[in-house]
Amino acid sequence: MRVSLKDVAVRAGVSIKTVSNVVNNYQHVTPAMRARVQEAIDELGYRPNLTARHLRKGRTGIIALAVPELGNPYFAELAAHVIDAAAEHDLTVLLDHTRGSREQELHVSQGFRAGVIDGLILSPLELEAEDLAARDADVPLVLLGEREYDLPHDHIAIDNVAAARVAVRHLIGRGRTRIAYLGARTDSANRPAHLRLEGWRTELTEAGLAAPDTLVGPTGGWDRADGAEAMARMLDAGHRPDAVFAYNDLVAIGAMRVLHERGLRVPWDVAVVGFDDIVEGRFGAVTLTTIAPDKEAIARLAVQSLLRSLEHPGEQAGRELAAEFRLVERESTLGRR
The missing domain is CATH 3.40.50.2300 (Response regulator)
Structure with missing residues (x-):
């Protein structure tokens, strides 16, 4: 049988509310109480019902990442970082492969998965600003890459x-x-x-x-x-x-x-x-x-931007967020040492 919050509360000798506060990582729980509840969680093997948690917030717990080419190692590595960053917030990532097609980028950006996802991270190649300005989907959007758009969507790129x-x-x-x-x-x-x-x-x-x-x-x-x-x-x-x-x-x-x-x-x-x-x-x-x-930073910024839009829907997006880069020197310029 599935272990419930009530089971954990009984084992720890605390209220269900206290267990919920620990599970949701609320800051006002004392370290001693947190340790006590965590011990009960570990003993019983409790796992939170993430679906129910997301539904209580009116969300699905799923975000989408749409990139031009998953066969390109850069995008494959970036996708892995996005998945890791999303997992830290109990989010699942749905991957879309646009092949750099304007038609497919339009299809994705216009919200054809709007009933499934909470937000979209999109790396467009062919979309123009007017394409995105005409977007009527209410799913939050974060843009990746170096295409320059003056739009109310956060944009993450390197210089x-x-x-x-x-x-x-x-x-x-x-x-x-x-x-x-x-x-x-x-x-x-x-x-x-x-x-x-x-x-x-x-x-x-x-x-x-x-x-x-x-x-x-x-x-x-x-x-x-x-x-x-x-x-x-x-x-x-x-x-x-x-x-x-x-x-x-x-x-x-x-x-x-x-x-x-x-x-x-x-x-x-x-x-x-x-x-x-x-x-x-x-x-x-x-x-x-x-x-x-810094692919890890790009992924983290993208997920954080989506969460910001979800938690503060009235705030205007449109920030330009820069990720760092560095030169890695190897044999193709230095020779073997």
């Missing part, structure tokens, strides 16, 4: 221009002067790629180095094959860089494969820096120097 400049500055400090950027896009919607390109160009210009278009490698996507194709195209055109800053680690890994096939040694002939600090980059034949966003 991509600053991060790109740190990456390029590191390469310049290693004596590199012909630094390529792989992962540019020709469309205006994909803001992160443009911001990282801006950081690349700004840092080179301020260092007195050239930033020619011949060293900008456009890609159709941001996977390993895209990086490999962009690197091969640049080399085939006779534009050999002595360093590469890639939009993300997957593009960098693809580029390093082509450099290896062409007989160019990383980092001695061409140094490489990626972005995202995915696990795969730590275990290649040459480990990858990368920009590491």
Whole structure:
């Protein structure tokens, strides 16, 4: 039989209200009383009925996370952090995979799961501000990523221009002067790629180095094959860089494969820096120097923002919340020591 609050109260010799206060972590319970109730909880194996608790608050206890590509290790790692952060608040996370499709992003953002979830964390690629401004769902929304929206929804991102400049500055400090950027896009919607390109160009210009278009490698996507194709195209055109800053680690890994096939040694002939600090980059034949966003902080801020909106529904959202990043130096720029 399921152990109840009443069973715990009888075992601890206290009121049901006192047990409830301990279970809900109310601060006014004395340490001695808390220990007494916790001992009874442990002895009886009591587990709170989370469904009932959420229903009493008019909630389901479920939030959704919608990302462009779960097959991308960055989003997979971010999802794991969101799940961990949500679990600290007894929340379950429902994952949605939008594939970066505007239609699917609209479908998710407009609240097609509104009766199931308490809030949505969305990382959009294709949605414009007017798409979200027209949103009529009353489910709280938190935005991730570097798309710039002036909307009443909390937005969590890192400073991509600053991060790109740190990456390029590191390469310049290693004596590199012909630094390529792989992962540019020709469309205006994909803001992160443009911001990282801006950081690349700004840092080179301020260092007195050239930033020619011949060293900008456009890609159709941001996977390993895209990086490999962009690197091969640049080399085939006779534009050999002595360093590469890639939009993300997957593009960098693809580029390093082509450099290896062409007989160019990383980092001695061409140094490489990626972005995202995915696990795969730590275990290649040459480990990858990368920009590491604080994925755990991004996840924690996103969950906390949703909870803030749920607990204070009358408050206006729209905060810009910045997560930190750092440069992780590895063999692709330093060589083996």
